Amino acid sequence: MLLEVEDLVVEFPTPGGPLRAVEGAQLQVPAAALVGLVGESGCGKTTLARAIIGVMAKGARITRGSIRFEGRDLLGLPAAERRRLRWRDIAFVPQSSMSALDPVYRVGDQLRRLLRVRGSLAAPAARRRAVALFELVGIDPARLGNYPHQFSGGMRQRVAIALALALEPRLLIADEPVTALDVIVQRQILDALLELRQRLGIAVLLVTHDIGVVAYACDRVAVMYAGQVVEEGPAATLLGQPAHPYSMGLARAFPDLAGGAAELVQIAGDPPDLRQPPAGCRFAPRCPFALVGCGSPPPWQLRADAGVACWRQDEAASLRLAAAEAANWSRPDEG
Amino acid sequence: MKAETPFVVVEHLAKHYRGPGGWRGAGRLLRAVDDVSFTLAPGESVGLLGESGSGKTTLGRLLLKLTEPTAGSITIAGQSLAGLRGQPLKAFRRQAQLIFQNPFDALNPRFTIGRCLREPLLNAGLPRAEQGPLIERALALARFTRGLELLDQHPHQLSGGQLQRVVIARALILQPRFVVADEPVSMLDVSVRAGILNLLRGVSRALGLTAVYISHDLSLVRYLCSRTLVLYRGALVEDAPTKALCNAPRHPYSQALVAAVPSSDPAQRRLPLPLVASTAEAPVGSGCRFAARCPLVMPICRTEEPPLVAVAPNHRVACHLGLPAA
Numbered sequence: 001m002l003l004e005v006e007d008l009v010v011e012f013p014t015p016g017g018p019l020r021a022v023e024g025a026q027l028q029v030p031a032a033a034l035v036g037l038v039g040e041s042g043c044g045k046t047t048l049a050r051a052i053i054g055v056m057a058k059g060a061r062i063t064r065g066s067i068r069f070e071g072r073d074l075l076g077l078p079a080a081e082r083r084r085l086r087w088r089d090i091a092f093v094p095q096s097s098m099s100a101l102d103p104v105y106r107v108g109d110q111l112r113r114l115l116r117v118r119g120s121l122a123a124p125a126a127r128r129r130a131v132a133l134f135e136l137v138g139i140d141p142a143r144l145g146n147y148p149h150q151f152s153g154g155m156r157q158r159v160a161i162a163l164a165l166a167l168e169p170r171l172l173i174a175d176e177p178v179t180a181l182d183v184i185v186q187r188q189i190l191d192a193l194l195e196l197r198q199r200l201g202i203a204v205l206l207v208t209h210d211i212g213v214v215a216y217a218c219d220r221v222a223v224m225y226a227g228q229v230v231e232e233g234p235a236a237t238l239l240g241q242p243a244h245p246y247s248m249g250l251a252r253a254f255p256d257l258a259g260g261a262a263e264l265v266q267i268a269g270d271p272p273d274l275r276q277p278p279a280g281c282r283f284a285p286r287c288p289f290a291l292v293g294c295g296s297p298p299p300w301q302l303r304a305d306a307g308v309a310c311w312r313q314d315e316a317a318s319l320r321l322a323a324a325e326a327a328n329w330s331r332p333d334e335g
Numbered sequence: 336m337k338a339e340t341p342f343v344v345v346e347h348l349a350k351h352y353r354g355p356g357g358w359r360g361a362g363r364l365l366r367a368v369d370d371v372s373f374t375l376a377p378g379e380s381v382g383l384l385g386e387s388g389s390g391k392t393t394l395g396r397l398l399l400k401l402t403e404p405t406a407g408s409i410t411i412a413g414q415s416l417a418g419l420r421g422q423p424l425k426a427f428r429r430q431a432q433l434i435f436q437n438p439f440d441a442l443n444p445r446f447t448i449g450r451c452l453r454e455p456l457l458n459a460g461l462p463r464a465e466q467g468p469l470i471e472r473a474l475a476l477a478r479f480t481r482g483l484e485l486l487d488q489h490p491h492q493l494s495g496g497q498l499q500r501v502v503i504a505r506a507l508i509l510q511p512r513f514v515v516a517d518e519p520v521s522m523l524d525v526s527v528r529a530g531i532l533n534l535l536r537g538v539s540r541a542l543g544l545t546a547v548y549i550s551h552d553l554s555l556v557r558y559l560c561s562r563t564l565v566l567y568r569g570a571l572v573e574d575a576p577t578k579a580l581c582n583a584p585r586h587p588y589s590q591a592l593v594a595a596v597p598s599s600d601p602a603q604r605r606l607p608l609p610l611v612a613s614t615a616e617a618p619v620g621s622g623c624r625f626a627a628r629c630p631l632v633m634p635i636c637r638t639e640e641p642p643l644v645a646v647a648p649n650h651r652v653a654c655h656l657g658l659p660a661a
Contacts, residue, residue, distance in 0.1 A: 040524040153387070182386040182551050187595040187608055209525050212554075212597035253529040255558035264558070266530035270494045326533075 001068075002203050003029040003052065003171055008065035010047050010056070016275050021047040023227040023277070024065070026300060026307065028220075029171065032201045034193065036214035036235065038250070039224035042271060045207050046095070048224070049173050052205070053092045054082050069171070087118060091164035093157075093174040100160040101148040107159050108144030114166050133162040137192055154185035158192065168200065175207045190217045211254055215239050223247045226271050226282040233306025243308040243316040245287045248323035263326035281311065288328050289319050340413075341374035342545045343398070343513070348372065348407035350393050367393040369569040370407070372643075377512075378543040380536075382556030382577065384592065385566035391549045394566070395515045398547060399431050400424075411513060429459055432506040434516035434535075438498035438523075442490040442505075449486030452505050459509055469508055476538050477504035496527030503534065507542070514539070517549045532558055553596050557581055562649070565589050568624045571643055574651040585652040587629045623655065631656060 010022040022044040029035045037045045050056050052067055054074065067074045069090065074082060094100045102110055108130055115126035131141040137158040148156060157177055164172055174193070178186040193204055194217060206218060214221050214235060221239070222232040223246065231244040242248045252265035269286040272278055278285055280295040287294070289312060298309045312319060322328050350368040367390045375381055383391040396402045398409060400416045409416045411431065419427055435441035442451050452473060456466045470486075477500040479485060490498060499519070506514060519535060520528045536559055539546045548559050556563050556577060563580050565573040565588065573586040584590045591610045609630050623629070626636040635655050643653040 040526055183553065183595040184386060184591055184608065184610065187597070190597075191608070210597070211525070216597035250525060253525055255532065255554040264529035264533055266533060267526040268530075270496070270527075 001028055002031045002033075002070060003027070003205070004066075004068040005048070005052065006066050006068075008048065008051060008067065009063045010044070010051050011061050011063050012057070013059050014275065019274050020277075021060070021227055021274060022051065024300075025224070025227070025229045027205075027222050027229060027232065029203050029205055030220070031170070032197060032203055033219045034197055034204045034206060034217055036218035036221040037205060037207045037224060038209060038211065038214055038221060040209055040271060042274075043224045044227040045224050046175055049092075049175055049205065049207050053086055053090050053173055055086070055092070087114075087164075087169065088167045089169050090171045090173065091167065091169040093160045093164045093172065093177050095175040095179070100163065101156065103148050106145050106147055107151075108146075111144070111159075111163060111166060114163060119167050129166070133166060136165065136196070137162045138188070152185075154181050154189065157181065157185075157189055161189075161192065161196075165196065165200075165202075169202060171203045171205065172196075173205045173207070176209070177206070178213060179208065179210070186213070187216075193217065211239065211250055223250065226277060227274055228282060228309065229307075230283065230310070231306070231308045233308075237306060241316070241320065243303075243306070243313050244283075244310045245289050245312075245319060245323060246283045248320055249329060252324065252326070265323070265326050265329050267329060281309075289322070339376045342377040342379070342412060343375035344408075344410040345374070345398075346372050346408050346410075348394070348397060348409060349405045350390075350397060350402065351405045366390075366569045368397065368404075371566075371569075371571045372407075373564060373571065373574055375545055375547070377545055379562060380539055380544075380546045380548065380560045382560035382563040383547060383549045383566060384551065384553060384556055384563050386551055388568070389566040390569040391551075391566050392517055395433075395517055395547060395549050398513075399433055399515055400427065401433070425459075429509045430511050431513040431515070432509070432511040434506045434514055434519050435502055436518040436521060438495060438502045439490075441502050442498060444490050446489070447486060448488050448490070448493070448501055451490070451501060452486070452508055455505060455509050469510075473504040473508040476507050476542075477501070478534060479504070494527070495523050496530055499523060499527075499531050500534065503531075503538070507538065510542075511544070513545045515547045515549065518551075519548065520555065521550075521552075535559060553581065553592055565592065570624060570653065571651075572625065572653045574643070574649075576649055579647070579650060585646060585650070585657055586625075586654050587631050587656070588625050591628075623653075 005025060005027040008022055008025045009020055011018045011020050025048055037049065039045045047060065051062060062075060101107060111130045111133065112126045115121045115129050116123065121129060130144055134141045134144060139155060139158055151159060178189050181189065190213065196202060197204060208214060218235045220233065221235045222229050223244065225246050231238060231242065231247045238247060239251055242251055249265050249267040253267065255264060267286055272282055272285065281298050284290040284294040293311050298311045300307055300309050301313060348368055348371045352365040352367055371394065383394060385391045397404055400419065452470050453466060456469060479500065493501065516535065520531050523531060532555065548556060550556050560577050563575060563577045564571055565586065567588050573580065573589045580589060581593060584593045587609065591608060594608055611628050611630055622638050623636040623641055626632050629636065633655060641653045641655045643651045646652050646657050
């Protein structure tokens with residue numbers, strides 16, 4: 001296993017007490033795999049991704065758990081060692097590619113500086129490598145001399161990916177790399193990631209809220225809800241036969257080209273306030289299948305090569321049938 | 336559809352912008368909307384589909400008379416929008432409403448929800464006695480059941496889904512007959528997005544609204560609209576029933592759009608995108624504007640712009656391939 005996250009807790013101090021943005025999360029990324037991390041905004045997926053690369057928002061603290069990369073516990077490493085791993089072994093494409101690029105430098109200069117300082121390449125080698133990287137992500141190397149504002153959104157995203165790939169990392173973490181891009185550009189970026197995996201054997205952790213993107217590109221999926229990973233497994237299984245009611249709702253919440261005009265599933269209610277999370281299963285207040293027993297936290301249960309945290313996972317097959325009816329998800333009071 | 340009197344008639348509509356006179360692209364002419372013609376039947380829901388920069392938002396703004404066309408005409412409910420002013424313009428503003436993309440920006444943070452909803456009523460000069468029932472009706476349409484406590488809250492106290500329902504309620508409060516929704520769910524979270532789509536589909540059917548949904552997402556348009564107009568760099572390239580567009584797109588650009596939609600069905604295999612990788616954009620005016628990216632490009636495409644012609648009932652395509660050989 002390339003990356004293993006176990007029982008991770010990330011806390012933020014807030015005036016109302018500590019907020020656990022990530023609460024006991026588990027995640028596995030096999031070598032050369034594309035793993036999707038899905039969930040709605042505020043569910044902790046970006047916090048988890050940032051904890052893995054070790055660049056967290058101000059005030060955030062890891063209070064429990066482990067992150068192992070190629071068997072080494074990253075949290076136990078001295079800061080200098082951690083820094084050496086960052087970008088060389090684990091690189092990051094942030095959500096907003098504009099903020100990843102310095103607006104006052106030509107993109108080629110930024111790329112070459114990275115190659116020379118962190119990659120220890122001499123100037124001519126760095127120049128050649130920069131050209132090769134641009135070709136790899138499908139941009140004309142003539143544009144190395146351009147400034148970030150001269151690129152479109154999709155092109156900038158590719159530049160950010162080229163920067164992340166500069167030192168040939170083993171793991172690329174991409175936070176919403178295709179959100180806000182047009183479908184065609186989105187598809188081209190995903191195809192570029194798939195091809196890079198094929199050619200360079202790098203693993204990708206793709207943070208997204210779009211089930212369609214996961215279905216298209218990912219081998220495995222982890223679904224996060226309110227700071228916890230509630231289900232994890234191979235993409236085909238998780239999307240085809242989800243075991244957690246939240247995954248069932250998500251999978252049916254998107255209009256599908258083939259799906260026709262059936263009513264979409266709307267998961268009633270809103271995610272909980274993480275300062276006062278529900279005592280038991282965090283999804284229970286919105287779950288149409290919640291029972292009294294859901295008032296205590298469900299354990300993480302492994303089956304074959306998948307995991308789920310739901311008290312009713314043994315009944316998943318019958319719950320899936322019920323979840324297919326949009327009416328079962330609606331509540332009389334939506335206000 | 337042809338038998339009915341159209342509710343909206345758009346003829347040879349164009350909106351051109353002159354680039355800023357700076358050091359880059361000085362004075363360049365940008366054809367945001369270029370010779371677009373179509374009609375909408377009363378009660379029809381139509382999707383405007385296109386990538387960013389295709390002119391779909393500009394077209395939406397033109398339809399609401401929020402910007403003036405460079406050329407061409409728009410007639411809504413028998414009334415030309417050109418030169419509309421005074422009382423008729425006020426009446427038009429009540430009839431035609433915009434649903435905003437970002438509910439977090441669309442409501443004044445210092446107003447209560449009640450005041451936000453009352454604002455259009457005040458603008459329309461409605462007496463206070465009529466306002467209460469209209470507010471109640473709009474809240475019910477937006478599926479608020481506990482509307483009255485909501486009225487005293489401020490926007491920051493509401494979730495994104497609730498805010499978007501307030502935005503929809505506000506757009507519907509003056510009982511418009513025509514609405515334009517610009518990317519109505521793109522700012523919302525996945526779990527609430529479905530609720531807003533269900534709501535939009537429900538109210539536009541229940542009220543018989545003529546609705547234009549602007550989006551770059553074909554699956555969303557498929558859910559809401561019976562007909563879709565595909566825009567590419569300012570021009571209408573395909574006008575088709577949505578089902579026909581999804582199942583058998585005729586224009587090569589539409590074909591790429593359909594192929595690019597990621598399916599939530601993992602069994603659906605990945606097909607290569609039928610597009611020529613090209614960043615070179617030929618200047619508009621010399622042939623088909625899609626020619627540089629078109630995998631099926633022919634010599635004529637580089638010299639002559641294809642006209643929009645009917646290829647089937649209610650189905651028009653602007654492509655030389657669709658034309659019978661000359």
